[in-house]
Amino acid sequence: MTTLTCFKAYDIRGKLETELNEEIAYKVGRAYGQIYQPKTIVVGCDVRLSSESLKKATIEGLNDAGVNVLDLGMTGTEEVYFGAFHLDVQGGIEVTASHNPMDYNGMKLVRENARPISADTGLKEIQALAESNQFAPVTTKGTTTPYNILPEFVTHLLTYIQPERIQPLKLVVNSGNGAAGHVIDALEAQFKQLNVPVEFIKVHHEADGSFPNGIPNPLLVENRASTSEAVLEHQADFGIAWDGDFDRCFLFDEKGQFIEGYYIVGLLAQAFLIQQPGEKIVHDPRLVWNTLDVVEKYQGTTVQSKSGHAFIKQIMREQNAVYGGEMSAHHYFRDFAYCDSGMIPWLLVAALLSETKQSLSSLVEDMIAKFPCSGEINFKVADTQTVIQRIFDHYADQKPEIDKTDGVSLDFGAWRVNIRASNTEPLLRLNIELRADQATRSLESYVDEVSKLITA
Missing domain, CATH: 3.30.310.50 (Alpha-D-phosphohexomutase, C-terminal domain)
Structure with a gap:
């Protein structure tokens, strides 16, 4: 029996060929289908050069286990999450290695209503079955149907703001040649139709799995200059950069300064509590004082959780929290099935700038001055x-x-x-x-x- 080393605490990730290949991807799909026996699930993949073939192998495994698949094509992780709670399906798989090096790939798996599958909630069982290769024979094969989730996803994103209240804004958007660009284009088209006065300055916009400008990971200081310089050059109101599968977004103020994810948690907590006082906000324990301060000021309740998406999502469900934030730039939303999104945060910040008539730097400068932090x-x-x-x-x-x-x-x-x-x-x-x-x-x-x- 082979030991599969690509199974991690929250997802599947490994070096191509040695730890993860099409044969292993097939087994993951087959094991997912046999263990959960869903009727239909959604499957998507990021822009990496290896992602499409791994996705096909995963789908083949699912079909051979009798599962019907809606193939979402090239998507970010949150489009799979969205499909998993919005459509009449029982789960989802995104093939992605997010911000890992070029020679890696991986998968994020969810069940019905986009509930995470991690080591404590089924990933170990999938691993054991994939390793044993003892798959039950299936009489009826599943089908695969291409499905374009983008229009429904964009319609959902617009429910977090009141488009008619957005003031004129100029935004730098840096997809890092990852998967975010097609969503920005679709939002831009919607904004034009609704006369929302937002202008997008696009940097490294084209999806390109060879990542000519480096792996999209704005947490690395050396990856921030392209966004920062574009903000200054175009005198933009703020800048947004995403990682490869865009489930995390990173913000830059109008001076081109990178804002630590910690202060964005405070900002988004404020955005929700202004609209919905008394709600619960979940945060991780790494940096806490600013979040506690903001939530108390806006009459909310804080709930602390262990770091990591599986823990945050579970506690948010238990507490019915409206929002959860980690300083690592993962932001979770009750109306998004408690999942993390890299699109909802910047929309909320754009709405907050419009409501308060303040710049992004002035919205966070008091927080930074009051509670300076080292960053991780x-x-x-x-x-x-x-x-x-x-x-x-x-x-x-x-x-x-x-x-x-x-x-x-x-x-x-x-x-x-x-x-x-x-x-x-x-x-x-x-x-x-x-x-x-x-x-x-x-x-x-x-x-x-x-x-x-x-x-x-």
Whole structure:
């Protein structure tokens, strides 16, 4: 029996040929079909050069298991999520490696109503069946039908804003040659029809799986200049950049400055609570003070969750939360079946700018000044638990408030640190934030201090 190493905590991801190939993709489709026995599911893929053939193999496996497939073609992950809750289907699969290197690919799997399939909720069973290769014989093969979800998806996106209230805006949109461009084009056509005064400046817009401008991952500092420079050159109101499957979006203010995802969580919480006071907002434990401050100010309730989409979605469902945000630029919405979207956030920000008549930098500058943060800093370490214990021991006599929701958070009143092992990579992730009105030292000095403990 072969061990398949492409199965991760939340999804399937692996190196092409060695960890993931068409034969493995076929087995994943076949196992999904046999375990869940859906009548119909949606399948889509990103723009990577290997994605179309992996999608075909997955569909073949599903068909051989008796499952009918609506083939959505080239899509972002959230178009598959949307199809899985909007259409009369019982699940979905997106073939994507998001922001992973060129020689990788993967899959994100959901059940009915776009409920995630992760290691705790069925992915291990799919892996076991795919590894054993013990597939039950199927008498009736499923069918495959091409389906264009784009018009319905765009109609849904427009329900998050009041198009008639949008003020004139000039936006830089950077798809990174990934899957986002076709949605922007469709939104642009809708805006023209509705006389919404938004002008799009398109950067790296054409879908191109050879990624001539590098893998679309705006979290990497070196990938931000193209968006930032275009904002300044065109005097745009703000800039948006997406990762390859556009389930995450990253925002730049009118000065071309990248805004940490942490402050966007506060901004979107504010956008929802202005319209719907008293709602619940879910956040991750890495950086929290700004979110708590904003949600209290706008009479909402915060709920903390472990980082990671499977945890956030589950807690949002349990609490019926209107919105959930992670500092890693994943934003989740109740009206989007609790799934993450990279399109809804920037639409809400455009609406917020129109409502408040303020610039994006002025909407976030108080948050940044009040609660400066380090952003996530990653370290490669041999043993994450030993390092976490070392930090724990070092600060024990200062008696910080301790929270072990996810890794370890230590709250010293004036500053706060969260340190956790990555769920997806062999890394230790560090986040530090300050209360600017209480801190007696600079953010850098705390970052240096903890970094030295990590690398000691």
